[in-house]
Amino acid sequence: MGDLSLAHKSQTDNPAMVAAQQIDAVMQNWRRRIAKREVGHAALRDLGISLDLPQLDVLTAIAGPQPEFLTVEGEETMVSTVAQRLGIDPSRASRLVAEMVQSGYAERAVSQADSRRTILRLTKAGQSIVDAVRGYKFLLMGDFLSEWSEEDRKQFLPLLKRFSEWSEDIDRRRESFTAEIEDLAKRVERPDADGARSA
Template sequence: MPTRQDTLRDLLTKSGKDAGLADALIRIDNVVQNWRRQMHKRELGHRATRALGLDMDMAQIDVLFAIAHPMFAPDTNADDETMVSTVAERLHIDPSRASRLVAEMVNSGYARRAVSQRDARRTILELTPAGEAVIDAVRGYKWLLLGEFFSGWSPEDVATFVPLLERYSSWMNSSEVAEEKFADEIDELAKSIDRARQEVSSGSKSG
């Protein structure tokens, strides 16, 4: 009986991809899925808070990073002002939840509310020195561990890996074009789900 990997390999080869690429994609997907599970559990973040003695949960730290976002995003206007709605947008959370988390950080002394220099009617958010210290410490923890890991790589490996990782991270940008190209194949995949549902339905009725 063919395995799921065999089925995926057949699907890719039928779409014109050679077997070697199919096997490589399966390996990449396995790595990414494992990475995704680790990111979902926030393992590194939890380790950082324990090591740094921070009595904060990851949602609170995320809010501090969201407030500090302009200083850590070179492609973002450094003059952008951060409001509660900005935090909600950057973290992809409900505005009411963002408001509650921001209030926690303000009450804890990690953030403060200020008056916008552009519009005196608008309230903006800033990090206090304590909030900036948390951001710097968490990022410093991460860089120390990353630096130690990559120090075992040759300069040539690092120089090869970084642009390839950047290139890989952009693959979703072209996914819509690929989706149009394989519209028939994707439609057949959708139909396979319907067929399986019908089989389950028929089996439950006969049982």
């Protein structure tokens, strides 16, 4: 069986397709390491913070640092905002927020824009945790990037931002390769009732 990542054998000679395979390999390995959240665990341990990572995520989402969440000046944070920023279910966000309020790291307040609305903000203790963890991460990442040349750093960020957007128009890209995708689907084998593989 050929490589299912390629629609046609000729694409092995396509430099962009070869680059896609190499980038995917790096990204898959990186994803597995990120899933372990080694830096986050190390930060909580080294800083002596007795929270787990989901709780830290909620504090960070309430803080809403602009570069990470693309927040705007004066934007208010609600439970629904936390859920949206973290990509989690609203009920889970509500439970985690309640834990942080009860622990004294966050507090509820009345919206200045609409008195019927309850907003969230960090207490001094909560903000100190977010600041410390972000400082910890930037110390380590900054040390790593200090080993790069200034030119490499200048080139890397715009390229990383550009690459991070590749899947945003995936529907349009899928439509461009309808025949190739159908061809790939035909090549997928499925097990029969006996557990043997059949086309």
